Amino acid sequence: xxxxxxxxxxxxxxxxxxDLEKFQTVVxxxxxxxxxxxxxxxxxxTAFDQLRKVVPQWGQDKKLSKYETLQMALSYIMALNRxxxxxxxxxxxxxxxxxxQYDSLQSESYPCIVTYSSPNENECMYTSFSYxxxxxxxxx
DNA sequence: TAGGCCATCTGGTCCT
DNA sequence: AGGACCAGATGGCCTA
Numbered sequence: 001x002x003x004x005x006x007x008x009x010x011x012x013x014x015x016x017x018x019d020l021e022k023f024q025t026v027v028x029x030x031x032x033x034x035x036x037x038x039x040x041x042x043x044x045x046t047a048f049d050q051l052r053k054v055v056p057q058w059g060q061d062k063k064l065s066k067y068e069t070l071q072m073a074l075s076y077i078m079a080l081n082r083x084x085x086x087x088x089x090x091x092x093x094x095x096x097x098x099x100x101q102y103d104s105l106q107s108e109s110y111p112c113i114v115t116y117s118s119p120n121e122n123e124c125m126y127t128s129f130s131y132x133x134x135x136x137x138x139x140x
Numbered sequence: 141t142a143g144g145c146c147a148t149c150t151g152g153t154c155c156t
Numbered sequence: 157a158g159g160a161c162c163a164g165a166t167g168g169c170c171t172a
Contacts, residue, residue, distance in 0.1 A: 034149060
């Protein structure tokens with residue numbers, strides 16, 4: 001959709017220089033706004049890509065759609081939250097409890113191992129998920 | 141070919 | 157006034 005052109009342009013007649021200048025200003029602003037919007041959406045898509053990298057891919061070769069990515073992130077956070085809550089109930093220290101979880105998931109019987117890298121520590125936390133569209137659960 | 145997903149354009153609204 | 161954000165419209169690409 002192009003911005004409305006001055007009547008003179010539509011009619012192919014002589015333009016008032018002020019009308020033409022106004023029109024050019026509108027077009028220039030619109031083009032700049034489009035560029036900003038494009039950049040904003042690209043930033044949003046970059047964020048989605050980053051989210052896809054840390055969310056379980058569930059063995060899919062096809063990348064998750066934006067909607068699926070958000071759903072998966074939601075489920076993933078809830079699952080991790082559950083792990084933390086469970087660890088607090090355990091008498092062992094959190095570290096020991098997480099090590100225990102890690103050891104129990106080393107078996108090849110878990111086809112979908114997810115890696116989470118902590119930005120602060122050079123360590124990985126492994127867990128396993130099963131995904132059922134709207135919801136997935138931790139396999140323990 | 142229909143439906144899903146996506147990128148882009150656009151006008152409106154709100155904020156600084 | 158200009159920028160950020162949003163939602164609707166539109167067209168392209170891909171897959172079943």
